[in-house]
């Protein structure tokens with residue numbers, strides 16, 4: 119398994135906007151799938167399997183993949199859907215290729231949550247007996263988690279606005295981002311609390327869009343139209359349900375995912391060996407905890423890693439040079455967007471946000487705000 | 501973006517789901533809610549493997565992957581592990597401001613969420629200090645009780 123790598127042959131993301139009224143959900147899916155195939159210089163006939171990630175309650179349709187499968191390219195082909203965050207489409211696609219049964223796969227995810235009451239929908243995902251009656255939703259739960267991290271990290275509240283400003287500054291230069299206005303740390307820390315300690319400016323406005331990647335076996339990737347980017351290792355992990363299982367949760371799922379990905383990729387010192395990382399930053403607290411869980415910073419050292427500029431563009435390990443979820447909040451789909459941004463960096467096609475000469479990077483996806491499940495990809499361009 | 505589409509306002513068709521569920525509480529939680537309602541006490545379940553006292557009770561320990569066995573009374577005092585003060589309104593949630601905290605009740609190994617009352621929330625930093633991790637709270641029981649999680653809440657001890 120270790121000797122076999124999966125290659126990324128191409129990818130695309132639809133232009134991100136607050137609300138897409140000119141296309142319905144399946145037309146949005148078609149748009150991304152077509153664009154990704156075109157980017158890879160391929161046609162639908164060359165795809166062996168289609169792997170989708172989506173969630174019915176967010177799509178407002180039950181078994182929404184019935185409608186999305188064929189626009190994603192699956193007509194009379196093998197297809198499968200996972201109802202986990204977008205990055206899991208890539209996990210499952212890689213596994214299917216490594217099984218030896220498939221040479222190529224399209225991994226696709228979408229987010230069109232402008233059509234429904236997202237906060238209310240997120241309340242539905244909480245336990246109906248112990249949690250739902252207690253006024254939880256994604257933001258409320260994320261705020262409780264953030265407070266539990268703050269205990270042993272006195273500088274966390276100071277670092278959070280710095281992370282938002284860093285990512286929004288990066289996103290301002292990225293033509294693929296949705297929020298393209300920079301914001302100062304002072305403006306972040308003077309915005310109102312939504313749910314203490316999380317402030318309004320730390321929860322990015324969501325957007326509609328779809329993302330697709332074309333993946334291939336090592337053999338197939340070696341004759342691809344574009345130079346492939348290699349997935350050296352990947353991993354995934356699921357932690358306890360809710361912080362109540364044991365507080366603080368400390369991103370156990372992400373630690374497990376990273377350990378698996380690093381073992382497969384042969385990474386021993388991630389802070390030195392990774393040239394950049396694209397991580398889930400639905401709130402700045404998620405990004406800061408990811409520094410620690412990914413081993414970029416020592417335990418308790420997450421806030422300092424932001425405050426000393428290590429995660430900034432030009433720092434020791436730039437994190438979210440694309441602008442991250444703070445600049446492109448594709449709910450439940452942003453992980454595949456992180457992989458796409460890392461792919462573009464390693465292909466030297468990231469445009470105005472291109473880093474000088476990255477050789478190896480990391481992409482991370484997490485299941486929205488409570489962040490129970492995580493996927494990690496280590497990618498190289500040689 | 502739409503090729504050859506007519507100019508004008510987008511066309512929006514409304515949709516609505518009104519779906520009622522009857523969730524089975526299960527025998528383990530039924531005992532918990534019955535104790536809560538009839539005796540104003542909070543009960544946890546002990547894992548025979550790791551000895552953890554799970555509150556709210558679970559019929560199994562997901563780490564040891566065995567059935568839990570004995571009932572153990574916990575609280576009513578406990579320690580704040582995590583909290584948030586909700587200041588902005590959300591669809592379907594109570595009118596802000598309000599506090600939700602995860603509290604490890606004395607004798608329990610896991611934290612349990614509930615509302616915290618009796619804290620002046622007008623100044624966030626001051627309120628947060630009173631709710632700081634490690635601070636002590638006490639479960640306060642409603643009267644009458646309905647066998648729901650809202651039969652109790654926390655207040656600062």
Ligand SMILES: [Zn+2]
Nearest residue numbers: 547550561564
């Ligand atoms: Zn156990």
